[in-house]
Amino acid sequence: MYIICLLCIYVAASSAQAHIILPDSTQITSDPDSLDMLPPAVPSPQVPKQASPPDSINPITSISSWRIDPRTGDHIPAVMDTLLFNFQHRTLPDSYSVAMGFLGPLGSPSISKLFLDREETDNFVFNNAYSPYLADPTKQVFLNTRVPYARLNYQSGGGDQTKEERFLAELSMNFGKNLNVGLEGDIISSKGYYNSQAVKSNNWKLYSSYVTDRIELHAFLNSGSITNFENGGITDDNFIREPDSVDQSFTSQTIPVKFTKTWNKIKNNQIYVSGRYNLGYTVPTTDTLRSKEFVPVASVVFTSHYKQQYRRFLSYDTAAVAVNGVPMQRIDTFYNNRFYKGAVDDSVRFSSFKNTVALSLREGFRDWVKFGLTAFLEYDLRQYSMIDSTSSGRRFSHRENAVTIGGVLSKQQGENFLFNIRADMGVLGANLGEFMASGTIETGFEIAGKRTTLTAEAYLKNLRPKYLQEHYHSKYYWWDKEWGDTRRVYAGGKLFIPFTNTTFxxxxxxxxxxxxxxxxRNITQENGSVQILSARVDQNLHLGVFHWDNQLVYQTSSNEEVIPVPLLSVYSNMYLKTKIVNELTLQFGVDAHYHTSYYAPGYEPALLQFYNQREKQVGNYPIATIYANMHLKQTRFFVMYYNAASTIWKPREYFSLPGYPVNPSIIKLGVSVNLHN
Incomplete structure (x- = not known):
């Protein structure tokens, strides 16, 4: 119904001018190195024009790009995927944080080892492990383009038995100057370098926007699934650390693992629509292209977001074995409890239907209106389904409601003082008593013509436990508990110094x-308080064609049993950047991720969660890559030698998580083509 209504509105609004805008051949530039095929478009007042970074492959001035706030519908400037340098690094799981923990293959469950980088626990708790690969309205970049735009990315590494591939394709075009429709597909296929470790992921997105002075409509449809074959980790670390000590010949795929024929599967389907009607007035303008300009005063906003999510843990590793005279299946030997008989087949279903109404007073419609103010009311209907009985396999459903009120006070115009303050509170239902308040303040000042910026940020949260944190039923884990509210208080800041290109x-x-x-691997709650201190320095140096970029993070936890963190984490990238000829740009270098040794989180496949193990330390080893990254006209391509340090650095300690080494040294290739004509 939402799709039909949305299409009817689109057709009615654009019927007078619904045609594909094709490039005018008389306006195409003759510069062979230019990617700006058309002169800059005049952006709509409601569509922010985002300046491209200096190292962008192409400003693409005929395209506007933005994200939206899922509750208020506000436009947030966004940068398209056009960055010229370090393209090869963004294709790796390591790139999502300075220190990242993952199972090895691209698309596998992962967790940031920087605690302050981790997201809040999702209502569907199984999604957190796959967060970097999941689509969401908050991540979607909406476009408005004068000419059809397409993006094709492909990367590959490994041989026939271990090949790792990712293909991403996006097509976006306008029908008239206001209506845009885009389609994106993201496919990951990783066979894995270790036994029973393959990953298959399919993610499809359809997005659209219709933006005029008074009406702003956005739609986002997503269907995605990830199947991750689980092996429980390798059984003997010496196969990686000291391969010469192993008295047998082996390859990475023949290293013994805990179990086989076992996998986790996640499905995510969602529909999001946002409608915004702007109230305001028109004023004369001196612009030769438009005689009047619309000034928005207030807005009425309605958003609706439906999610349907599913997780299944299934194993055919059912060979009969006996432990102390007790018959059981092979996978059962790795768990202390078995709450039902037969093969493992655990599943959880979750759905959420969230509707939000908001009223907004727009910033700057009068000189004396120095800030914007938004108030919203949100209703969320959630439903869960899982196993009910340990004997019959029956299922039960739980339904809960959550009503939230909140507001946003912000100032985003000007240069010397900007702020954004948000607060919301649960007033009815499952989140009664939940409270979140956050604020960001930014100021800046000029020193010798260069702008130094100082940002302060803080939040205060009182979070109700998620339903799946209090109730979960499966073959190996079964609990029904009542937890207290989690309270989080944070204060921090950021300072950017342009003279030294340093950020603190x-x-x-x-x-x-x-x-x-x-x-x-049992869920528990720490009744006391834990403090986390994090200090980070980003320092970029260059001299001529030589560049050296560094990110250094210091962390400490007052209770390592509850929140373990590495003391020091580093990402360092040393490279040469130059033009070989006028049309070919080359970046050649070596980079490495490193963190000090600590008790990194363990991974439990039956829970699809990370836990605080205290048996093995991980770290004190560089995951290094030698690479060449090139750009030719509208094309980026790279070749890299991943995990290069393992060929000379012994003992080999390239474990990302306990029992889970990263891929051995391999060659990877990738290409990205941006087409906008």
Missing amino acids: HLGVENIQNYIYFDRD
Whole structure:
């Protein structure tokens, strides 16, 4: 019904001018190195024009890009995927954080080892492990383009038995100057370098926007699935650390693992629509292209977001074995409890239908109106389904409602003082008593013509436990508990110094009643408080064609049993950047991720969660890559030698998580083509 209504509105609004805008051959530039095929378009007042970074493959001035706030419908400037340098690094799982933990293959479950980089626990808790690969309205970049735009990305590495591939394609075009429709597909296929470790992921997105002075409509449809074959980790670390000590010949795929024929599967389907009607007035303008300009005063906003999510843990590793005279299946030997008989087949279903109404007073419609103000009311209907009985396999459903009120106070115009303050509170239903308030303040000043910026940020949260944190039923884990609210208080800031190209980050957080999985993989709650201190320095140096970019993060936790973190994490990238000829740009260098040794989180496939193990330390080893990254006209391409340090650095300690080494040294290739004509 939403799709039909939305299409009817689009057709009615654009019927007078619904045609594909094709490029005018008389306006195409003759510059062979230019990617600006058309002169800049005049942006709509409601569509922010985002300046491209200096190292962008192409400003693409005929395209506007933005994201939206899922509750208020506000436009947030966004940069398209056009960055010229370090393209090869963004194709790796390591790129999502300075220190990242993952199972090895692209698309596998992952967790940031920087605690302040981790997202809040999702209502569907199984999504957190796949967060970098999941689509969401908050991540979607909407476009408005004068000419059809297409983007094709492909990367590949490994041989026939271990090949890792990712293909991403996007097509976006306008029908008239206001209506845009885009389609994007993202496919990952990783066979894995270790036994029973393949990953298959399919993610499809359809997005659209219709933007005029008074009406702003956005739609986002997504269907995605990830199937991750689980092996529980390798059984003996010496196959990686000291391969010469192993008295047998082997390859990475023949290293013994805990179990086989076992996998996790995640499905995510969602529909999001946002409608915004702007109230305002028109004023004369001196612009020769438009005689009048619309000034928005207030807005009425309605958003609706429906999600349908599913997780299944299934195993055919059912060979009969006996432990102390007790018959069981092979995979059962790795778990202490078995709450039902037969093969493992656990599943959880979740759906959410969230509707939000908002009223907004727009910033700047009068000189004395120095800020914008938005108030919203949100209703969320959630439903869960899982196993009910340990004997019959029956299922039960749980339904809950959540009503939230909140507001946003912001100032985003000007240069010397900007702020954004948000607060919301649960007033009815499952989130009664939940409260979140956050704020960001930014100021800047000129020194010798260069702008130095100082940003302060803070939040205060009182979070109700998620339903799946209190109730979960499966073959190996079964609990029904009542947890207290988690309280989080954070304060931090950021300073950017343009003269030295240095950015300092400092933050401290206090967490009370933190919910986590302990060393026995049981969910528990820390009644006391844990403090996390994080200090980060980003320093970029260059001399002529030589560049050296560094990110250094210091962390400390007051209770490593509850929140373990590496003391020091580093990403360093040393490279040469130059033009070989006028049409070919080359970046050649070596980069590495490194962190000090610590008790990194363990991974439990049956829970699809990370837990605080205290048996093995991971770290003190560089995951290094030698690469060449090139740009030719509208094309970027790279070749890299991943995990290069393992060929000379012994003992080999390239474990990302306990029992899970990263891929051995391999050659990877990739190409990206942007077409906008």
